[in-house]
Amino acid sequence: xxxxxxxxxxxxxxxxxxxxxxxxxxxxxxxxxxxxxxxxxxxxxxxxxxxxxxxxxxxxxxxxxxxxxxxxxxxxxxxxxxxxxxxxxxxxxxxxxxxxxxxxxxxxxxxxxxxxxxxxxxxxxxxxxxxxxxxxxxxxxxxxxxxxxxxxxxxxxxxxxxxxxxxxxxxxxxxxxxxxxxxxxxxxxxxxxxxxxxxxxxxxxxxxxxxxxxxxxxxxxxxxxxxxxxxxxxxxxxxxxxxxxxxxxxxxxxxxxxxxxxxxxxxxxxxxxxxxxxxxxxxxxxxxxxxxxxxxxxxxxxxxxxxxxxxxxxxxxxxxxxxxxxxxxxxxxxxxxxxxxxxxxxxxxxxxxxxxxxxxxxxxxxxxxxxxxxxxxxxxxxxxxxxxxxxxxxxxxxxxxxxxxxxxxxxxxxxxxxxxxxxxxxxxxxxxxxxxxxxx
Numbered sequence: 259x260x261x262x263x264x265x266x267x268x269x270x271x272x273x274x275x276x277x278x279x280x281x282x283x284x285x286x287x288x289x290x291x292x293x294x295x296x297x298x299x300x301x302x303x304x305x306x307x308x309x310x311x312x313x314x315x316x317x318x319x320x321x322x323x324x325x326x327x328x329x330x331x332x333x334x335x336x337x338x339x340x341x342x343x344x345x346x347x348x349x350x351x352x353x354x355x356x357x358x359x360x361x362x363x364x365x366x367x368x369x370x371x372x373x374x375x376x377x378x379x380x381x382x383x384x385x386x387x388x389x390x391x392x393x394x395x396x397x398x399x400x401x402x403x404x405x406x407x408x409x410x411x412x413x414x415x416x417x418x419x420x421x422x423x424x425x426x427x428x429x430x431x432x433x434x435x436x437x438x439x440x441x442x443x444x445x446x447x448x449x450x451x452x453x454x455x456x457x458x459x460x461x462x463x464x465x466x467x468x469x470x471x472x473x474x475x476x477x478x479x480x481x482x483x484x485x486x487x488x489x490x491x492x493x494x495x496x497x498x499x500x501x502x503x504x505x506x507x508x509x510x511x512x513x514x515x516x517x518x519x520x521x522x523x524x525x526x527x528x529x530x531x532x533x534x535x536x537x538x539x540x541x542x543x544x545x546x547x548x549x550x551x552x553x554x555x556x557x558x559x560x561x562x563x564x565x566x567x568x569x570x571x572x573x574x575x576x577x578x579x580x581x582x583x584x585x586x587x588x589x590x591x592x593x594x595x596x597x598x599x600x601x602x603x604x605x606x607x608x609x610x611x612x613x614x615x616x617x618x619x620x621x622x623x624x625x626x627x628x629x630x631x632x633x634x635x636x637x638x639x640x641x642x643x644x645x646x647x648x649x650x651x652x653x654x655x656x657x658x659x660x661x662x663x664x665x666x667x668x669x670x671x672x673x674x675x676x677x678x679x680x681x682x683x684x685x686x687x688x689x690x691x692x693x694x695x696x697x698x
Contacts, residue, residue, distance in 0.1 A: 274401075277392045280457050281385065282405055287450035289409040290416035291443040293548075294541045297526045298440045299367070301537060305433050306364050310524070314648025316367050317523055318641045323372055327379030328634040340391075341459045343384035348451040350377035355444035355451075361437075379637065383630035388457070390617040390625050399567065402610035403559045410548035410555065410606070417545020424538035431530075431537055503681050504616050504628050510677040512635035514575075517670030519643030521585075521663035524651060525598070528660050533591045543595065547602035554607040567615050568681040571608040575678055578605035579671040586664040588657050615683055 274282070303313050331343045354373035357366055393401050423442070427435045491497040498505075521528075529535045529543065554574075562570040581601035585594065620628055650666075651659045 275392050277388060277457050278401070280453050281389060282408065284450040284453040285405065286408050286412045287453070288447055289412035290419075291446045292416070293413050293544045294417055294420035295440065295443040295447070297537065297540055297544060298436050298443065300523075300526055301431055301530075302433070302436050302440065303364065303367060305431060305436060306367075308364055310527070310648040310651040311645070312364060312648070313524070313527070314645035316364070316371050318519060318644025318648070322375075322638065322641045324375040324379035324637045324641070325634060327376045328383065328630045328637060331380045331383045331630055339459050340384040340388045341457050343380045344388070344454050344457050347377045347381035347384075348454040350374075350380070351451040352448050355448050358440055358444045375637075379633065382633045383627070386613065386617070386629040387622075387625040388459075391622055399559070399562070399611065399614040402614045403555055406555050406606070406610040407552040410552035413548040414545045414552075417541050417548075420541040421538045421545070424536075424541060429536050429538045436537070503619055503683070504632075506677050506680050507612060507616060508628075508632050508635050510674045511632055512639050513670055513674030513677070515636040516639035516643045517667040517674065519640040520647035520650065520670075521582075521660070521667040523644055524647055524660075524663070527651070528585070531656055532588060532660065533594070543598070546595075547599045550599050550603040551606045554603045555610060558607045558611060562611055566683065567611045568678075568683055571612050571615075571681065572675070572678045574604045574608040575675045579668060579675050582664060582668040582671055586661045586668070588661065615681070619683070 300313060300317075303316060308316070334343075350373050354370045354377065357370050357373075361367065361370065389401070389405075420439070423439055424435065427438065429435070491500050526540050526544070529540055530537075535543065558570050558574060561573070578601050581597050581604065584597040584601075588594075589597070616628060616632070617625055647663055650663050653659070654662060
């Protein structure tokens, strides 16, 4: 049974079009270094004389530039070429990573994060819409889930490799150790970005040049049905009802993003300042959570088959909210390690489900716009709250500063998660849910 299921997933991946293979490949390579790259950059701020406030400004305020990219990409990628935004994004990624090879002060980090934020903001709406456009409705949830699992596994592998690299170089919070590691990670990101230049809109199933298989014809019919439902909405109230679930998800993401920015970006600092962990240990710790996330994502998919995706998302997010309060009690390291791993797993396992829900509810012509709106809400308020978190950590003594940050985060998370109770998947994606339930 398990072997047959694995073979089915491998077969699904083999049959993906080239766009998805390139996108997933680049995404997987980037995931290898994403977490250790962030940890290294964060501690480089402190090594170069920065404070918690500088961390909040560098990772938060510079991300506000992403709002510009999200607005531009969200509006135009539904009307223009989506691949063009991916190409521009990859160029900015490469430019930012090249700067790391001669960076020697906090000023360079501001510039790099500026480019990184702009690249990410251009990529997110166009990338999410492109993935949805290259898949059919009956496979979308599975593909988003497989993509998430691959990301988590690659993140775990990258963390383990990073652990040994730091051990070899001396395992110190110093420029001599951290900067060479960052240059290695930057080289990997440059390679991943190059793959994105081969992505092309013409491979979308909505492209005129595509061979119209049975699955593609069915997807186009469903897309036309969703679009006709939207066009039949004459009043503001009817349109509000049509966008009900996407808007609720945006509202929830806005609250969760604001709460997260106050404490989550500072978790590596929390483990170092309170528990005295070395940078190699931090890299390993942050690689453990993705393994559990990958397992939980697969379990969540089966849960969604039986009870529905909306219920699965709420359950996962609610457990994550409960766990965030556990940090505030400053438990023994072994306990806080379990709390961290489970919190990360439950928080991230619902992403593919919630992404699939939104993409299924919207016509192809509106996917990038709503992806941009959601990312805009997340980026804007996460960017605003990160400097607030930096001020809190810098103003108060430890461990109270971390405890206060976690209590604020957990409280805001709770409110945001409450809105997920009102998610409805809609009638026009019921067929996919039924298909999922019968795929046993």
